[in-house]
Amino acid sequence: MANTEVTRDGQQAVYVYEGSLRLWHWINALAIFTLIGTGYFIGSPMSSVPGEASENFFFGWIRYIHFSAAYIMIAGFVFRLYLAVMGNRHSRELVFPSFTSRKWWAGVWHELKWYAFLTKEPKKYVGHNPLATLAMHFMLFWGTIFMIVTGLALYGEGTGMGSWQYEWFSSWVIPLFGQSQDVHTWHHLGMWYIICFVIIHIYAAFREDVMSRQSMVSTMISGWRTFKDNRPVDDDTD
Amino acid sequence: MQETFYDVMRRQGITRRSFLKYCSLTAAALGLGPAFAPKIAHAMENKPRIPVLWLHGLECTCCSESFIRSAHPLAKDVILSMISLDYDDTIMAAAGQQAEAIVEEIVHKHKGNYILACEGNPPLNQDGMSCIIGGKPYLEQLQFAAKDAKAIISWGSCASWGCVQAARPNPTQAVPIHKAPGIPGNVPIIKVPGCPPIAEVMTAVVTYILTFDRLPSLDRQGRPKMFYSQRIHDKCYRRPHFDAGQFVEAFDDEGARKGYCLYKVGCKGPTTYNACSTVRWNGGLSFPIQAGHPCFGCSEDGFWDKGSFYDRLTDVHGFGVESNADEIGMAAAGVVGAAAAVHAGASIVKRMAQKGDKE
Numbered sequence: 001m002a003n004t005e006v007t008r009d010g011q012q013a014v015y016v017y018e019g020s021l022r023l024w025h026w027i028n029a030l031a032i033f034t035l036i037g038t039g040y041f042i043g044s045p046m047s048s049v050p051g052e053a054s055e056n057f058f059f060g061w062i063r064y065i066h067f068s069a070a071y072i073m074i075a076g077f078v079f080r081l082y083l084a085v086m087g088n089r090h091s092r093e094l095v096f097p098s099f100t101s102r103k104w105w106a107g108v109w110h111e112l113k114w115y116a117f118l119t120k121e122p123k124k125y126v127g128h129n130p131l132a133t134l135a136m137h138f139m140l141f142w143g144t145i146f147m148i149v150t151g152l153a154l155y156g157e158g159t160g161m162g163s164w165q166y167e168w169f170s171s172w173v174i175p176l177f178g179q180s181q182d183v184h185t186w187h188h189l190g191m192w193y194i195i196c197f198v199i200i201h202i203y204a205a206f207r208e209d210v211m212s213r214q215s216m217v218s219t220m221i222s223g224w225r226t227f228k229d230n231r232p233v234d235d236d237t238d
Numbered sequence: 239m240q241e242t243f244y245d246v247m248r249r250q251g252i253t254r255r256s257f258l259k260y261c262s263l264t265a266a267a268l269g270l271g272p273a274f275a276p277k278i279a280h281a282m283e284n285k286p287r288i289p290v291l292w293l294h295g296l297e298c299t300c301c302s303e304s305f306i307r308s309a310h311p312l313a314k315d316v317i318l319s320m321i322s323l324d325y326d327d328t329i330m331a332a333a334g335q336q337a338e339a340i341v342e343e344i345v346h347k348h349k350g351n352y353i354l355a356c357e358g359n360p361p362l363n364q365d366g367m368s369c370i371i372g373g374k375p376y377l378e379q380l381q382f383a384a385k386d387a388k389a390i391i392s393w394g395s396c397a398s399w400g401c402v403q404a405a406r407p408n409p410t411q412a413v414p415i416h417k418a419p420g421i422p423g424n425v426p427i428i429k430v431p432g433c434p435p436i437a438e439v440m441t442a443v444v445t446y447i448l449t450f451d452r453l454p455s456l457d458r459q460g461r462p463k464m465f466y467s468q469r470i471h472d473k474c475y476r477r478p479h480f481d482a483g484q485f486v487e488a489f490d491d492e493g494a495r496k497g498y499c500l501y502k503v504g505c506k507g508p509t510t511y512n513a514c515s516t517v518r519w520n521g522g523l524s525f526p527i528q529a530g531h532p533c534f535g536c537s538e539d540g541f542w543d544k545g546s547f548y549d550r551l552t553d554v555h556g557f558g559v560e561s562n563a564d565e566i567g568m569a570a571a572g573v574v575g576a577a578a579a580v581h582a583g584a585s586i587v588k589r590m591a592q593k594g595d596k597e
């Protein structure tokens with residue numbers, strides 16, 4: 001395998017995350033932190049700024065940054081979908097988890113036991129472990145779609161009838177949720193759903209970096225997965 | 239030949255000069271160019287008058303009250319002369335049997351050619367006993383009048399969405415007109431929500447239908463686009479304070495005196511589709527926000543059920559307790575965060591124990 005090398009201490013290293021995927025990961029993470037920060041303040045604005053209204057554009061900037069980060073996230077998401085089809089096999093995992101594989105579900109179960117301290121040793125994975133894939137798929141992948149759809153529906157209210165955001169999103173999303181205020185509320189709840197993912201994700205990334213049998217944080221930076229033992233990996237068949 | 243609108247107006251003592259003024263006024267209200275004034279005049283002089291039946295279900299009569307206070311006395315007189323002759327139990331002269339007979343007469347005589355204007359809505363519980371008209375449940379009168387109507391206008395938030403009588407827990411099970419059983423699917427329904435709707439909006443919608451003999455174009459929820467395509471917030475004169483980040487925090491603070499944006503005291507202008515910030519009320523005199531009160535979204539579906547009118551983040555139901563998105567979200571994130579912290583602690587203990595084993 002061309003994407004496998006042996007490190008100096010005789011251990012295997014596999015190139016799992018291509019540059020484009022890593023770039024997406026960090027840009028997306030930055031966009032999401034920005035969206036959470038600005039989104040929170042859109043819902044609960046800070047104290048008033050003094051002076052003439054015409055001299056200030058403070059809340060306008062918060063919204064502007066929210067929308068800019070949103071469009072970066074949307075463009076990134078489209079790019080990530082492209083990678084899921086055109087990238088290497090690890091870039092498929094987030095979008096198309098191996099739901100039909102029994103072995104994969106056994107892996108989810110094993111990881112759950114690992115997190116419940118019921119098993120001594122985790123399995124060894126080149127790609128994401130199945131539990132992580134599950135969380136990423138349902139919380140982040142679908143969470144992102146939810147935020148994009150509700151976000152564009154809210155955005156379309158400002159751009160108005162006739163704009164693509166209104167025609168493609170607002171026109172059906174708003175009646176679907178009831179009324180505009182409900183879309184705001186659900187978009188807001190969606191933020192907390194994503195925040196829960198981010199907490200779990202960052203905690204798990206650091207924990208697995210220390211406790212699992214493969215590298216984590218450095219992998220999302222350099223793309224190379226290194227291992228702490230030489231026994232066979234558990235995800236080379238699916 | 240049947241009576242035309244013009245005939246009716248002249249009979250009501252409206253001069254030709256006033257009539258022409260009314261036509262240009264209406265053209266302006268509908269957002270049409272000056273060239274449309276003669277077209278409206280022509281239509282009204284030549285087309286047979288379309289009868290309007292105005293039924294009342296569960297309601298508070300604020301729609302009628304608003305309607306008869308239409309800013310321009312002319313518009314009001316003209317419209318009233320068009321409809322009051324037929325049936326409207328609040329303002330008609332007839333009463334009792336005589337009045338109910340009018341409904342039947344119109345339904346039979348003008349089959350498929352009259353407009354049914356509904357103020358209020360039917361309750362379905364207890365066989366509709368919570369609203370009785372002429373000894374029968376309102377639902378029956380509604381179904382009877384709806385089946386041969388040319389179109390239905392749902393006046394106000396009651397008829398359009400349900401409004402206060404349909405608010406949780408909705409003991410009489412009041413439903414908006416389009417959700418009432420037995421309303422034929424092929425009769426178009428125009429929603430003119432608001433509690434009440436703006437008088438000028440009401441008269442303009444009626445005039446449009448009567449003069450052009452077709453329905454105004456509607457959005458997906460069935461509201462006339464010409465009045466409901468923008469939010470209060472889009473045309474609010476306090477918008478510069480919103481963009482600047484200058485908010486009223488309490489009703490007696492400095493910001494309130496300076497006329498800052500009412501967003502933080504619960505203004506629903508950003509989520510409410512209506513024409514208040516352009517057409518305004520009482521002859522263009524003012525509207526809630528101009529009077530210093532946040533918009534509470536009276537023309538939106540279910541506005542009674544979204545928690546306090548004075549909160550920006552509104553309630554989410556279905557979690558047992560009523561709380562807003564931040565309360566729910568912070569609780570969830572708190573649980574997740576605490577779980578992660580405990581888990582981290584346990585992981586450290588486990589690791590130390592394993593190290594101990596190895597040594």
Ligand code: HEM
Pocket residue numbers: 032035036038039040042043063066067070071073074147148150151152154155156184185187188190191194508551
């Ligand atoms: C992870 C992604 C996102 C998060 C965490 C997030 C968070 C939020 C929050 C908390 C609010 C305030 C809601 C309220 O209570 O009214 C908000 C508003 C909004 N968001 Fe997002 N958002 C995200 C993505 C997006 C996207 C992709 C768009 C698309 C353009 C978007 C557009 C908007 C708009 C238009 C508003 C309403 C602004 C206003 O009413 O002034 N958001 N967002």
Ligand code: HEM
Pocket residue numbers: 021025028029030032033090091093094127128129132136140198201202205206216217218219220
């Ligand atoms: C808003 C913040 C973040 C989001 C939404 C996010 C999302 C994701 C997603 C979707 C993946 C899967 C990559 C793929 O298959 O395309 C991933 C992987 C990863 N992320 Fe994040 N991430 C965030 C922040 C972070 C941070 C701050 C770190 C640093 C500690 C981190 C470390 C990692 C690592 C190490 C992986 C690889 C996991 C593995 O190899 O199984 N992430 N992240």
Ligand code: SF4
Pocket residue numbers: 470471472474475476477478480498499500501505506507508527533
């Ligand atoms: S007062 Fe209400 S409608 Fe006006 S700008 Fe503020 S939030 Fe928008």
